[in-house]
Amino acid sequence: MKEKIKAKIMDDKKISRALNRLAMEIIERNKDLGNIVIIGIRTRGVHLAYRLAKIIKDLEGVDIPVGILDITLYRDDLSLLGPQPIVKKTEINFPVDDKDVVLVDDVLFTGRTVRAAMDSIIDLGRPKTIQLAVLIDRGHRELPIRADYVGKILPTSRRELVNVMLKEEDGSDQVLITEPVE
Amino acid sequence: MPFKRKHLLGIEELEKEEIELILEEAKSFSEISLREIKKVPTLRGKTVINLFFEPSTRTRSSFEIAAKRLSADIINFSASTSSLLKGETLRDTVRNLEAMRSDIIVVRHPSSYAPHFIASFSKSSVINAGDGTHEHPTQALLDAFTILEKKNRIDGLKILIVGDILHSRVARSNIFLLTKLGAKVYLSGPPTLLPKEMENLGVTVDHNFDRAIEDADVVMMLRIQLERMSKNFFPSLREYRMLYSLDLKRLKKAKKDVIIMHPGPINRGIELSAEIADSEYSVILDQVSNGIAVRMAVLYLLSGTSEA
Numbered sequence: 001m002k003e004k005i006k007a008k009i010m011d012d013k014k015i016s017r018a019l020n021r022l023a024m025e026i027i028e029r030n031k032d033l034g035n036i037v038i039i040g041i042r043t044r045g046v047h048l049a050y051r052l053a054k055i056i057k058d059l060e061g062v063d064i065p066v067g068i069l070d071i072t073l074y075r076d077d078l079s080l081l082g083p084q085p086i087v088k089k090t091e092i093n094f095p096v097d098d099k100d101v102v103l104v105d106d107v108l109f110t111g112r113t114v115r116a117a118m119d120s121i122i123d124l125g126r127p128k129t130i131q132l133a134v135l136i137d138r139g140h141r142e143l144p145i146r147a148d149y150v151g152k153i154l155p156t157s158r159r160e161l162v163n164v165m166l167k168e169e170d171g172s173d174q175v176l177i178t179e180p181v182e
Numbered sequence: 183m184p185f186k187r188k189h190l191l192g193i194e195e196l197e198k199e200e201i202e203l204i205l206e207e208a209k210s211f212s213e214i215s216l217r218e219i220k221k222v223p224t225l226r227g228k229t230v231i232n233l234f235f236e237p238s239t240r241t242r243s244s245f246e247i248a249a250k251r252l253s254a255d256i257i258n259f260s261a262s263t264s265s266l267l268k269g270e271t272l273r274d275t276v277r278n279l280e281a282m283r284s285d286i287i288v289v290r291h292p293s294s295y296a297p298h299f300i301a302s303f304s305k306s307s308v309i310n311a312g313d314g315t316h317e318h319p320t321q322a323l324l325d326a327f328t329i330l331e332k333k334n335r336i337d338g339l340k341i342l343i344v345g346d347i348l349h350s351r352v353a354r355s356n357i358f359l360l361t362k363l364g365a366k367v368y369l370s371g372p373p374t375l376l377p378k379e380m381e382n383l384g385v386t387v388d389h390n391f392d393r394a395i396e397d398a399d400v401v402m403m404l405r406i407q408l409e410r411m412s413k414n415f416f417p418s419l420r421e422y423r424m425l426y427s428l429d430l431k432r433l434k435k436a437k438k439d440v441i442i443m444h445p446g447p448i449n450r451g452i453e454l455s456a457e458i459a460d461s462e463y464s465v466i467l468d469q470v471s472n473g474i475a476v477r478m479a480v481l482y483l484l485s486g487t488s489e490a
Binding site: 091 | 203206214222223479482485486
């Protein structure tokens with residue numbers, strides 16, 4: 001499937017500003033920074049999680065544990081026909097019990113990924129809170145889920161795709177809106 | 183590359199990439215068994231049937247635990263307690279199980295290719311859990327997973343398999359798998375249990391164990407399968423032990439960081455001395471733990487390919 005680029009929404013500067021603001025909001029809202037853990041959802045949520053942890057460390061001098069979550073095993077569409085999606089490793093090497101978990105993803109869309117992530121985390125223990133941080137909220141929710149920290153609200157049509165590209169994965173930092181072309 | 187097979191019947195027909203995919207997936211699944219709540223909801227509502235026509239504790243319970251950790255429902259049928267004793271044919275048995283809407287059937291059978299026969303008419307996915315002297319694919323996969331875990335590679339390693347190769351489905355599956363992944367596979371054992379023609383499989387046969395073990399990275403000891411031997415393949419167990427039992431003295435000829443594997447059950451004092459089985463070189467219990475992760479990966483991957 002080919003994609004046509006419709007607009008460039010964010011460049012590296014804008015992404016970096018948005019992440020700085022998200023980090024500030026996380027700091028403001030959580031009085032006890034020592035109780036925070038950050039868990040990134042594979043793939044790009046993980047890179048954002050590490051960036052947020054670094055910003056918080058630079059600002060406050062607190063080392064925040066970062067975990068990696070693969071939600072494949074908790075997807076609600078696995079029984080649909082087709083080969084199974086590849087499962088990658090979940091690496092959360094700390095207890096989540098009584099922690100304030102900040103869940104991080106690149107794009108919030110239907111909310112189904114976040115549902116799967118919350119179920120997955122709750123199977124690992126009983127956090128005090130789960131908060132959600134996303135770089136882009138593009139709307140079209142199918143579940144009653146909202147983000148606590150949003151980098152940018154981006155109204156989109158369902159046909160459009162939001163591509164978050166990050167240095168660690170894609171070589172450069174940018175957010176594009178694209179549309180499939182026949 | 184997505185995994186598109188419906189059945190896992192043997193290693194021989196798998197592409198290298200498919201083997202690597204299963205092993206990579208098994209890595210992701212191994213973490214689940216270390217959690218406090220060792221369960222994920224992935225195969226909720228799937229029914230897995232363990233259909234065992236031969237005794238087994240390790241493999242059967244390993245599949246059972248793997249299925250349960252994925253939230254599948256699993257039912258155990260063993261030949262000794264089922265209607266097979268009343269004369270039901272294999273085809274009828276499987277048809278009946280399918281009428282109960284099974285999704286995956288795990289088969290162990292004393293006849294080679296029995297799982298292939300079932301797969302030829304069954305709507306369920308079939309996993310070969312050992313058929314006669316033919317193959318035991320999940321055992322080879324868990325062995326490879328264990329080698330990778332300890333050595334970080336398979337390509338280029340010298341891997342020696344010792345003992346009753348002739349009757350061993352574990353050896354056959356391992357030979358297929360390890361050669362596909364680039365290992366240098368050596369076989370050793372008495373000529374009656376290790377025909378020279380095995381070299382056609384791309385391995386080196388050396389009936390002299392003391393020579394074959396030199397500089398080995400991995401030594402895989404097989405069980406003497408007295409139940410499959412209708413005639414005498416060696417003069418006495420005592421002589422077998424003298425020539426092919428692994429003890430610390432023989433082990434010294436292998437690489438310093440050699441690992442010892444055994445598919446179990448061990449005949450202590452025959453294939454292995456007790457001191458070896460319990461030594462730091464032994465990864466026999468890691469093999470058992472890894473078996474669960476590998477079988478979880480296989481159950482997961484096969485569930486995706488269901489046909490309408």
